[in-house]
Amino acid sequence: MSKGPDTKSEHATTGAENVAAILRDRIVKGELAPLDRIVERRLSAELMVSRTPIREALKLLEADGLIEINLHRGAIVSEYRPEEALLLFDVIASLEALAARRVTETMTADVLRQLEDLHGTMLDHHRAGRTNDYFDMNTVIHDFIIKSCANPVLIATHQRLMIRARRGRFLAIMKPERLEQAVAEHEDLMQAFRDGNAQQASEVWETHLRHTGETITEVLTSQSVS
Amino acid sequence: MSKGPDTKSEHATTGAENVAAILRDRIVKGELAPLDRIVERRLSAELMVSRTPIREALKLLEADGLIEINLHRGAIVSEYRPEEALLLFDVIASLEALAARRVTETMTADVLRQLEDLHGTMLDHHRAGRTNDYFDMNTVIHDFIIKSCANPVLIATHQRLMIRARRGRFLAIMKPERLEQAVAEHEDLMQAFRDGNAQQASEVWETHLRHTGETITEVLTSQSVS
């Protein structure tokens, strides 16, 4: 897991970055729920570091939009409303669509083969009903496309937004119909790749991600009612 | 100037945020040149605050991609190469295209009137040869469209990238041909707005921004040779 705005190869990990990584993880996993307070001294004692690196980490998480810091009132975990998921995925869809376009344009036989490979594995998992493996491969494919676009700015921007979008692991909760549709959309993307049709790839992928955003929004909405 | 990932209305300014704002400004204005070292104690003395808020500010600037921090080696201002401008504008173009699409879809008579107003003023400046005023209005129009898209995630992401893109004020250096073309592209966008053609608006605006990115890249390239 890198950290800078553009994916840096190496970066000796300084206490503050560790703390930030730990907190990000807890928020994404839901161990820290929205509106939970984050108290510097408490964390300081728990992680056995001083408050200084904690404070620096909190600033970073605030910049990532995961927490909110109020003057003299401390930090709380940001909320994650259904509407926010929709807004996030509206932007994410644009970014991934751009990545799909660029990947198609620069596609080499090797990259296409790797994609066919990943896609095939995902289909196997899906047909065999291994839902967890299917979702893992799904994530791998999305990440592979992003990573292959050769634009570090896009990669970093996407990663930052995905951290917020993934909060709570709602990605794995889908209705069966949507799941079939998602698989079909992946297949459409592969066909666009094979055809070298960048425009088609871009449109298919943007639609796919918007659908995903809508699905997640629905899940969040139904949960917030309960 | 806001700060969070999503534009927050108010946020009592804590020392660290001030320092960050000051440094951002200096980097964008070029007072701090690429590869310049930023020494905590020196800044501490100059701004008359302790090193603690300085350190927090530096972390934020690193997350924004404006500086690079190496363990025990301090912070230096990031470089800004021609290729980076191209990569930045590739992403920015996608974001502004999305904004143009959404603005068209939700366009009210009032918003259209304001846009016509801004556009007309920009044309006046252009025809009268008031280049500075023209560029100011240009920026105002771009920002207005972004602000009008009703997606805080998009707004924040765009702003963060624009800070990097604007470094050095190269936006105001353009060949006359490109300037005419840019004006024509703005006019095309206005027509798409009038027609309520979201697809057209999106495509026109994406093209416009890619052209801008290419122009800036050329300027940067020619400068780095000198």
Added chain:
DNA sequence: ACCCGGAAAATGGCATGCCATTTTTTTGTG
């Protein structure tokens, strides 16, 4: 003159302590 090694200075990372503000608890009064 050049290079190398070690000492000195510079610099960043973090711990700690003090002060300001906020939040919670206690206490006095009707």
Added chain:
DNA sequence: CACAAAAAAATGGCATGCCATTTTCCGGGT
């Protein structure tokens, strides 16, 4: 008992100091 005011505790913001690592400088040997 209710409510308000005041005191106490909690908490964040920042200054300062110490240690580790890096960088710079300087003298001696070839």
